[in-house]
Amino acid sequence: MKKRVVVTGIGIVAPNGIGKEAFRAALENGTSGIKFDKQLEDLNFSCKVSGRPDLSLDYIKTFFTDYELRNFSATGILYGVIAGMQAWKDAGLDIASKEEPDWNSGTIFGCSTSGIEKFRECIYKIDDLQTRSLGSTVVAQTMNSGVSAYLAGKLGLGNQVTSNSSACTTGTESMLSAFERVQSGKALRMLAGSTSDSGPYIWAGFDAIKVCTFRHNDTPEMASRPMSETASGFVPSSGAGAYVLEELESALARNATIYAEVLGGNVNSGGQRGTGTMTAPNSQAVQKCITDALSDAGIQANDIDVINGHLTATAKDATEIENWSKALGRNAADFPYINALKGMVGHCLSGAGSVELVSAIMEIHHDFIFPSINCPDLHPEILKLITLDRVPQKALYQPVNVIIKASFGFGDVNACVILKKYKND
Template structure:
C-alpha cells in the first residue's frame, strides 16, 4: 500500500502577486506582473522588462530575525522564505519549539542563489577586505541556503535538502517530496523552489537572444505563449511553496486540502535525437507524460486540464504536439490548456513551483484561468486543437484531473498529476 499524498498548504511570491490570495486574484483577473526594469536599460540589455515580485510592502521582520536581516542580500532566498513560511502557516502548522520535528522535511530547490551577495563578496575579496564579508556570506550563496534557512526556522528534522534542475526544479522538488511521503519516510514535506532576480541572472539569456526585444514600451504584451507573434520568453523570478502531507495525517488533524498528488515522473532526453542543452527530446517528453499517467493510474482520456510549460518560444507548438501525441487527443477532444507565463514571465527555477500553486488553485476553485496575449494562436497549434480549449478568459469549469509539466535546460522533464479532493 502506498500512502496517499495531499496538499495542505501553499505560499507564493510571484511577479503578479505576493501571498496566496493576491496571486489567486491576479490569475483570475489576468493581471500581469511584467514591468519595465530601468536597471536593465542602464546596462544596455536588449530586453528591458521582467517579472519581479514586489515585496516593498512586506514586513521582512515577520519572516526573519534581526540577526538574519543584517547583511541579507539574496532576493531569491527572501522570496523562498516568504513562500515557504506562508505555506507552512497556511497548512496550520507551527515551528518545532524544543526538539526537531522528525516527521517533517524540506525539499526546496533553486537554480542559483544569492548572486548579488556573491558579487558583493567578490568585491570585498578583491579589495582585500575579506574580514568584512560578514558571517552570512556562505549561507546566502550556497545552493542549499534556502532549505537550510527554512529548516532552521521551522525545526524540521526529516530530510532537508535542495535540488536543482533548471526550469524543472520546482516540479521535480514536488515529486521528490511526494515520493518520500508515499514511501512512509516522512509525514509531511515542504516543497518548492525559488529564483533570484536581476541582471546577473537574466544577462545570459539576453546574450542568447531568446528574450523579446520589441516590447520594452509595452511590457504586459511581451510574454505570448502559444501566439503566432511570440518572440521569446520574458525573464521572471520568485518562489512557490507547497506543504505535502499524508492523507491520514491531514484527515487526523482536520487540515484543509487543496488537492491530491496522484503521481508523476521525471526523466531526461539525454540530449540525443531532438534533445539538446536548450531543447527537449520530444520522445522523452511524450514518455515522461505517459509514465506520469501510468504512475498516477490515470488514463489519457481522463485528463481534464493541462498547465503547460509553454514559454512563448518556438517550442510551444512542439509542446502541444507532444501533449497531443501522449494523450492521443486533438481538436475538441483535447483538454483545456493554459500557461501562466503570459502574466508572470518565465520564473526559471521557480517556474514549476509557482505554476503548481496556480494549478492547484484551479482545482480548489473549479475554474480554468485564462491565457493572455494569444489571441493570434500559432497556426500549428490551431491545426491541432480547438480554439475553445485555450480559454482567453477565466471560466468556471469542472476539473477533476489536471496534468502539470516542466521542461528544463539540460533536456530534463517532470510531469505531475493532480486530482481534486474529495474525488
C-alpha cells in the same frame, strides 16, 4: 503500503501577487506582473521588461529578523523562505520547539543558483583585500542549499532537508521527490517548492543567447506571449511557490484543508539525444515523461481536464503542444484545456515549476481555469492541433477534477505531475 498524499498548504511569491488571495485574484482576472525594468535598460539589455515580486520591507520583516537582514541580498532565499513559511502557516502547522526538531517533517526546496548579488559583492571585496568584511552569512546566502537550510531552521524541521536543482523543472521535481518520501512513509509531511534569484546577473545569460523578448519593451503587460504567433521570446522573472504535502490520514486527523491529491508523476531526461540538446527538449523523452506519469498515477489520458503547460513564448511552444497531443492521443476539440501562466508572470526559471503548480492547485481547489493572456493569435502550427477555445482567453468557472503539469528544462530534463481533486471516498 503506499500512503495517499495530499496538499494541505500553499504559499506564493509571484510578480503578480504575494500570498494566495492576491495570487488567486490575479489568476482569475488575468493580471500581468510584467513591468518596464530601468535597470535592464541601463545595462543595455535587448529585453527591458521583467517580472519581480513586489515585497515591502515591512512585510519581509514579518519573516526575517533585523539581524538576518544585515548585508542580506539573496533574493531567491528571500522569496523561498517567505513562500515556504506562508505554506506552513496555511497548513495550520506549528513551529517545532527550541528543544527538539520535528522528526516527521522535512523540506525539499529547490533553486538553480543562490545569492548572485552576494557573489558579486564578494568578488569585489576579495579583489580589494577585504575578505574579513564579507559578513557571517555569506556562505548561507550563496550555498545552493541555503533556502532549505533557512526554512529548516525557522520551522525546526528534522526529516530530510535538501535543495534540488534541475533548471526549469526544479519546482515540479521537488514536488515529486517530496511526494515519494511521504508516499513511502519516510516522512509524515514535506514542505516542497522552488525559487529563483532576481536581477541582471541571473538574466543576462538568457538575454545574451537571444531567448528573451525584445519586441514589446514599450508594452510590458503584453510582452509575455506563450502560444502566440507574435511571441518573440520569454520575459525573465523570478519568484517562488511552495506546498505542504502530507499523508492523507494525518491531514484528516488534523481536519486540515485539502487543496488537492497528488496521484503521481515522472521525471526523466532525453539525454541530449535525437532532437534533444542542452537547450532543447528531446520530444521522444517529453512524450515518454507524460505517458509514464499517467501510468504512475493510474489514470487515462481522457481523464485530464486541464494541462498547465511549460510554454515559454519561444519557438518551442508549438513543439510542446505537438508532444502533448501525441502523448495524450488527443487533438482539436478533444484536446484538454491548456493554459500558460508565463503570460502573466514571465519565466521564473528555477521557480517556474513551483509558481505554476500553485496556480494549478488553486484551479482544482476553487474550480476555475485561469486565462492564457496575450495569445488571441495562436501560432498557426498550434492551430493545426487544437482549436482556439481550448486556450481560455478569460477565466472559466467549471469543475476541475484532474490537472497535469509538466516542466521542461535546460539540460534536456523533464518532470510531470498529476493532481486530482480530493474526494472523501
